Amino acid sequence: MADFPAPGFTGSPLVRIDIERGNRGYFDQQVASLSARLLRLDGLTPQVTDDGRLSWGSLAEADPQAELALLGLIDGKPRFVSLARVDEDPAQRTTAMNTALTMLEPEEAATYAAARCLVDWHSRHGFCARCGRESRVFRSGWARLCDRDQGGCGIEHFPRTDPVVIMLAEFEDRVLVGRQHRWPQGRYSALAGFVEVGESIEEAVARELHEEAGIVVRDVRYVASQPWPFPSQLMIACIARAESNLINLDANELEHAQWASRDDVRAALAGSSDAPFLAPPPYAIAHTLLTAWLGEAGSDQPTMRSRPWG
Amino acid sequence: MADFPAPGFTGSPLVRIDIERGNRGYFDQQVASLSARLLRLDGLTPQVTDDGRLSWGSLAEADPQAELALLGLIDGKPRFVSLARVDEDPAQRTTAMNTALTMLEPEEAATYAAARCLVDWHSRHGFCARCGRESRVFRSGWARLCDRDQGGCGIEHFPRTDPVVIMLAEFEDRVLVGRQHRWPQGRYSALAGFVEVGESIEEAVARELHEEAGIVVRDVRYVASQPWPFPSQLMIACIARAESNLINLDANELEHAQWASRDDVRAALAGSSDAPFLAPPPYAIAHTLLTAWLGEAGSDQPTMRSRPWG
Numbered sequence: 001m002a003d004f005p006a007p008g009f010t011g012s013p014l015v016r017i018d019i020e021r022g023n024r025g026y027f028d029q030q031v032a033s034l035s036a037r038l039l040r041l042d043g044l045t046p047q048v049t050d051d052g053r054l055s056w057g058s059l060a061e062a063d064p065q066a067e068l069a070l071l072g073l074i075d076g077k078p079r080f081v082s083l084a085r086v087d088e089d090p091a092q093r094t095t096a097m098n099t100a101l102t103m104l105e106p107e108e109a110a111t112y113a114a115a116r117c118l119v120d121w122h123s124r125h126g127f128c129a130r131c132g133r134e135s136r137v138f139r140s141g142w143a144r145l146c147d148r149d150q151g152g153c154g155i156e157h158f159p160r161t162d163p164v165v166i167m168l169a170e171f172e173d174r175v176l177v178g179r180q181h182r183w184p185q186g187r188y189s190a191l192a193g194f195v196e197v198g199e200s201i202e203e204a205v206a207r208e209l210h211e212e213a214g215i216v217v218r219d220v221r222y223v224a225s226q227p228w229p230f231p232s233q234l235m236i237a238c239i240a241r242a243e244s245n246l247i248n249l250d251a252n253e254l255e256h257a258q259w260a261s262r263d264d265v266r267a268a269l270a271g272s273s274d275a276p277f278l279a280p281p282p283y284a285i286a287h288t289l290l291t292a293w294l295g296e297a298g299s300d301q302p303t304m305r306s307r308p309w310g
Numbered sequence: 311m312a313d314f315p316a317p318g319f320t321g322s323p324l325v326r327i328d329i330e331r332g333n334r335g336y337f338d339q340q341v342a343s344l345s346a347r348l349l350r351l352d353g354l355t356p357q358v359t360d361d362g363r364l365s366w367g368s369l370a371e372a373d374p375q376a377e378l379a380l381l382g383l384i385d386g387k388p389r390f391v392s393l394a395r396v397d398e399d400p401a402q403r404t405t406a407m408n409t410a411l412t413m414l415e416p417e418e419a420a421t422y423a424a425a426r427c428l429v430d431w432h433s434r435h436g437f438c439a440r441c442g443r444e445s446r447v448f449r450s451g452w453a454r455l456c457d458r459d460q461g462g463c464g465i466e467h468f469p470r471t472d473p474v475v476i477m478l479a480e481f482e483d484r485v486l487v488g489r490q491h492r493w494p495q496g497r498y499s500a501l502a503g504f505v506e507v508g509e510s511i512e513e514a515v516a517r518e519l520h521e522e523a524g525i526v527v528r529d530v531r532y533v534a535s536q537p538w539p540f541p542s543q544l545m546i547a548c549i550a551r552a553e554s555n556l557i558n559l560d561a562n563e564l565e566h567a568q569w570a571s572r573d574d575v576r577a578a579l580a581g582s583s584d585a586p587f588l589a590p591p592p593y594a595i596a597h598t599l600l601t602a603w604l605g606e607a608g609s610d611q612p613t614m615r616s617r618p619w620g
Contacts, residue, residue: 110509114507116508130436159507162470197471197542200537211329227507
């Protein structure tokens with residue numbers, strides 16, 4: 001159906017045994033299994049082999065003070081990650097992290113994303129937001145419990161996933177790309193923002209494009225999605241038709257924005273030295289989104305857009 | 311593009327003035343405005359007028375002990391909701407709540423959804439999940455701050471929005487609908503489940519259909535989305551092609567599931583007395599999803615499905 005490659009951070013071979021997460025006996029059995037494997041992390045950064053794969057050790061390597069999370073099964077083997085507390089800013093990517101991302105195969109990055117999100121979430125959610133008491137690891141590492149037996153309020157907490165829209169506005173066969181101050185020089189990408197309470201994906205796309213670039217859109221169409229573990233977003237990639245190409249930039253959000261032609265996007269994705277901008281990396285869904293738009297082969301060209309439904 | 315009505319809980323006329331949320335002066339100015347309006351709630355339940363609209367009063371009606379959240383502007387008037395603490399289970403809908411939902415126009419329900427999510431979120435998140443200290447209302451009611459001045463860790467917390475996939479599996483021009491034990495008698499709907507960390511929308515659709523009904527799918531396609539404020543989901547509606555019609559039910563999740571034909575779905579949506587099941591209510595996106603599938607006019611009929619790409 002789609003003529004673009006699967007987005008980064010997708011395709012994990014992990015089989016999540018959700019149904020057994022609340023079963024302590026199953027968990028203990030997996031811990032005791034001779035085939036149990038532990039994901040090797042340095043803080044939140046994965047160890048990556050030369051052929052772009054994650055590195056797994058035995059459970060003996062785990063910090064004995066830390067709890068384990070059972071990620072699920074890969075190749076029938078139980079896969080764990082240590083929930084040792086990490087004190088890193090999960091939104092920041094170090095050089096080592098960026099290097100790991102360029103090396104990891106997408107399906108390996110996907111497994112890593114699940115593990116990383118759990119480790120980071122537990123590290124930053126040790127207390128019950130409802131009553132302030134310390135909570136504890138629950139459901140094989142996929143939840144926390146504010147335990148009544150410890151004087152807590154009995155509430156369960158689940159890892160957070162924040163939906164984010166990331167989108168191209170399209171006008172006369174060009175798409176809008178923007179850049180933030182802190183990005184590498186020359187880098188432009190799709191605009192993005194968090195979906196807020198009380199709005200749909202389509203409404204969030206329209207609101208963000210209007211707030212950040214003054215663009216009014218209609219006909220939002222969904223393209224693809226990916227998890228983005230910095231710290232824990234669900235990226236939802238869309239394309240929307242702009243009513244006009246007049247840009248009114250919110251300088252707090254964006255340093256600059258520009259309309260890119262198909263040739264511009266093609267050159268950027270190819271990494272050509274004469275490309276008018278530096279494309280986002282292949283593991284980012286903005287890369288997928290630009291690729292998908294090119295693949296649409298001019299569905300939005302002026303001759304088509306003059307049809308009554310345009 | 312889409313030939314189905316806009317989903318419930320969408321189309322709010324609310325203009326979110328995100329950019330001013332951190333501006334205390336702007337907030338105070340809106341509070342002082344003679345046109346300021348306060349959303350009337352009984353706990354978490356909206357007061358609804360006879361013509362299906364929300365009820366708004368003056369700020370004088372607000373609990374003087376409670377903080378206010380500035381929702382945004384409607385018709386140029388600042389709109390507030392009181393963040394008085396509510397101790398209700400936000401996932402449960404009372405009879406009064408269900409009555410309100412059948413009466414509210416979709417765009418009014420959308421405004422209500424934003425307000426309700428904020429009130430409920432503040433009520434259940436009075437403490438910092440990172441350090442356990444009490445946090446305070448921040449950013450005009452759209453965040454909480456763990457204040458360093460009060461001995462806190464300085465972290466900001468934002469309202470939570472949990473992405474949920476809701477989907478129809480499709481096989482030989484029939485779609486899979488299921489029911490949970492606690493639903494009204496005869497009610498069937500699309501299957502649904504939370505998107506987990508480290509997975510895409512498409513992967514969550516495939517995982518949930520496999521877990522709950524033993525169905526293996528491919529070619530997941532996005533249809534529509536809506537916010538669902540019980541308590542704070544983003545519902546993402548999809549259709550996926552099933553590889554087979556063999557159902558293997560997870561009895562913990564579902565009481566029963568069945569394949570519905572176009573005639574079945576048409577009768578259910580029309581509320582016919584001879585319909586084989588009771589459809590979800592119009593404000594639920596499952597209703598939109600079933601309507602959208604009918605509107606596809608047999609795109610998935612056997613003659614089409616024998617094409618090479620099928």
